[in-house]
Structures are given as structure tokens and as C-alpha cells.
Amino acid sequence: MNNINNDNLSQLTETLFKLNNQLDKSIQNKQAIINKIKQKYEPRTEFNRWRNSEEGKLWKEQQYQKQKQCCAICQAKIELKWSHIDHLKPISIYPDLSLDTSNLQIACGSCNTKKNNSEIF
Ligand SMILES: [Zn+2]
Helix, strand or coil: CHHHHHHHHHHHHHHHHHHHHHHHHHHHHHHHHHHHHHHHHHHHHHHHHHHCCHHHHHHHHHHHHHCCCECCCCCCECCHHHCEEEECCCCCCCHHHCCCHHHEEEECHHHHHHHHHHCCC
């Protein structure tokens, strides 16, 4: 009777170990996916936060005047409130440059949208 119980116990222990290993692997895989998603979206979140800050708004206004109120891409006259902040080097490929003002310019909505749509994700 005792032997049978011991056998069952060791089988159960083995099964539990295997399940635990599988679970660990599954958690690791999911963590890797979460990290990839974070790397992709955090720079954009950070950028949006900066864009809505006083500092970001001031930068935009100054840059708008520097560009003589024109879109940096098509050169059309634009209104500040409809203008977009465009990343010369896109965030999706250069996340480190998301807040680098030397990588930013003001563009009209249609130029910026066209550019974003052509980005490879
Ligand atoms: Zn434009």
C-alpha cells in the first residue's frame, strides 16, 4: 500500500515539475512579447506626453515661426493648430530619437499622415 502511494507521489511530483517548467516557459514567452510591445509604444507615449506639455507646446510654436508658418515637407502655409509635429526619422525605427528636437519638424496634416502610412511596422 505504501509502495503504491510512493509511486503515485513520485509520478505526481514529476508531472508537477513538468507542468511548472512549461508554465515558466510560457510566462517567459509572454514577457518577451510584452517587452517588444513596450519598446514599440513607450517612445510614442513619451512623445505624446512631451507634445502636450508646456515645453512641447512652446517648442512647437517656436519651430512653427522658424519654418515661417510653412509645412517642412510641402512648404504650404499652415495654421499652427492644424499642424503636426513630424519625426524626420520615424519613432517606429528610431525610438531613441522620439524626443530629440533635431529630429522634429512641423508638417501639415496630410504630409504627416502620408508619411506615417508609408512607415513599415
Ligand atoms: Zn505638407
